[in-house]
Amino acid sequence: MDIRTTMESLKIPATGRTPEVDFDFAQGVLRLSGESYPDDVATFFGPIFAALRAFLAEAGGHPIRFDMELLYFNSSSAKALMNIFQMLETAAGDGRSISVTWCYEENDESMQELGEDFAEDLEHVAFTLKQIPADGAS
Amino acid sequence: MDSIMLAQQYAGIKRDLDEKGIIFSFSGYLSEGILYSLGEALREKMTLEETDGPTVRRVFAVFVEQMQNIIRYSAEKVTGAREKPVELSAGMVTIGMEGGKVFIVCGNTVYNADVPRLRDRLEYLKGLDKDAIKTYYREQLRETPEEGARGANIGLIEIARRASEPIEYDFLDLDDGKSFFCLKARI
Numbered sequence: 503m504d505i506r507t508t509m510e511s512l513k514i515p516a517t518g519r520t521p522e523v524d525f526d527f528a529q530g531v532l533r534l535s536g537e538s539y540p541d542d543v544a545t546f547f548g549p550i551f552a553a554l555r556a557f558l559a560e561a562g563g564h565p566i567r568f569d570m571e572l573l574y575f576n577s578s579s580a581k582a583l584m585n586i587f588q589m590l591e592t593a594a595g596d597g598r599s600i601s602v603t604w605c606y607e608e609n610d611e612s613m614q615e616l617g618e619d620f621a622e623d624l625e626h627v628a629f630t631l632k633q634i635p636a637d638g639a640s
Numbered sequence: 641m642d643s644i645m646l647a648q649q650y651a652g653i654k655r656d657l658d659e660k661g662i663i664f665s666f667s668g669y670l671s672e673g674i675l676y677s678l679g680e681a682l683r684e685k686m687t688l689e690e691t692d693g694p695t696v697r698r699v700f701a702v703f704v705e706q707m708q709n710i711i712r713y714s715a716e717k718v719t720g721a722r723e724k725p726v727e728l729s730a731g732m733v734t735i736g737m738e739g740g741k742v743f744i745v746c747g748n749t750v751y752n753a754d755v756p757r758l759r760d761r762l763e764y765l766k767g768l769d770k771d772a773i774k775t776y777y778r779e780q781l782r783e784t785p786e787e788g789a790r791g792a793n794i795g796l797i798e799i800a801r802r803a804s805e806p807i808e809y810d811f812l813d814l815d816d817g818k819s820f821f822c823l824k825a826r827i
Contacts, residue, residue: 519676539704541672574697576704577794584781609694612701612802619778636693 505549512553520546521572527557530564535571538579547582554586558593565599566590570617571634573607580616587620587627594626601628607636661743662736669718669728675707682735691742698802698827699735699742705795706746706823707733714748715818738826741804745824752817762809762823765800773801799825 506513516522521536532554540546557563568590575583587602594600604620606613614631621629657665663685666678682703686696710731717729731748750758768776777797800807803825812820 518680574701576701576708577798578708580781580794580798607693609692610697611694612697615774619774619781622778623782 512550514550521575523550525550525553525557527553530566531569532566533569533571535569537574538572538582539574539576540579543578543582547579547585551582551585551589554589558589558598563598566593566601568600568602569605570602571605573610573613583620587624590627591624594624599628600626601630603630603632605632605634608633609636660736661738662734665732665734667732669730670707670710670714670733671726671728672711675704675711678707678733679703695742695827699744701802702744702799702825702827703733703735705799706744706825709795709823710746710748713750713754715751715754716749741826743824743826745822747820747822749814749818750811750821752813752819755811755819755821758821759809759811761796762807765796766806766809768800770801773797777801799823803827 510526510528512523512525512527514520514523516536519537520540521534521538523534525532538546570583572583590600590602602624604617606617614633617631621631664678664682666674679700683696683700686699691699710733711727711729714729714731716731717727719727729748731746734745734747736743765773765776777794780794780797783793805826808824810822812822814820
């Protein structure tokens with residue numbers, strides 16, 4: 503896996519089973535896009551958790567924008583996403599400004615409902631559901 | 641002579657599968673690589689047949705969870721390590737059409753000791769309506785996984801949630817301390 507990480511960013515290109523990770527820490531803009539059903543969830547998400555934890559630990563810091571643009575994720579990935587949301591909620595509770603946009607393709611009611619599931623106990627994170635056009639590639 | 645019998649024999653098997661509405665069926669040792677390849681083939685086939693996007697996504701989601709259940713929980717598996725650890729789990733996965741709906745059946749052996757707990761979980765899930773399944777999923781999403789669990793313990797809930805009818809399941813005692821477990825979901 504080709505992971506490029508510096509103090510300013512964490513970039514992991516997408517594979518058939520794992521999403522693209524584009525965390526621009528310097529700008530405070532984080533993005534997960536594509537599909538997630540890795541053969542080993544812990545191995546894939548481990549470095550992501552570590553980088554995010556280190557970034558969130560910085561005092562003060564920029565407001566954070568997190569764009570979730572996943573078209574599909576399996577149940578093991580759902581747990582990993584929950585972990586990410588809990589980290590964001592804790593940081594937001596400590597006063598950091600954090601907004602999350604959960605994108606789902608039109609007609610994808612399942613992904614819309616999953617967004618609602620994740621938003622349910624976010625109090626401090628500003629959460630938005632956003633419909634995007636279907637790309638036709640299912 | 642032999643080749644005629646061979647063709648006859650397998651034509652019979654194929655006819656049986658066709659009559660049951662089976663689109664494809666895989667039996668043998670499964671791995672994450674096979675999951676990926678079969679999953680792509682399944683999506684391509686449904687897309688070519690102009691199955692609507694949400695159905696393709698639901699079928700694919702159920703397929704992934706069922707395959708990963710076999711890979712993780714089959715009582716029949718071989719493991720080894722060459723350059724990287726390899727794990728192959730025996731089982732079968734069958735996808736077909738029945739009454740205008742897609743169905744997915746997975747089958748694998750489980751230890752008899754694990755049957756009561758699995759049966760309880762499935763029976764509980766089977767009795768829940770759509771809203772209750774959604775609530776249960778939300779609760780379990782927030783639970784930390786059980787000790788030693790490799791999955792998130794929400795795979796079965798995910799299957800029940802994406803299915804359009806209550807899930808069906810069954811166990812067959814194999815007399816060797818194991819049972820054959822089947823789970824059927826209709827989408």
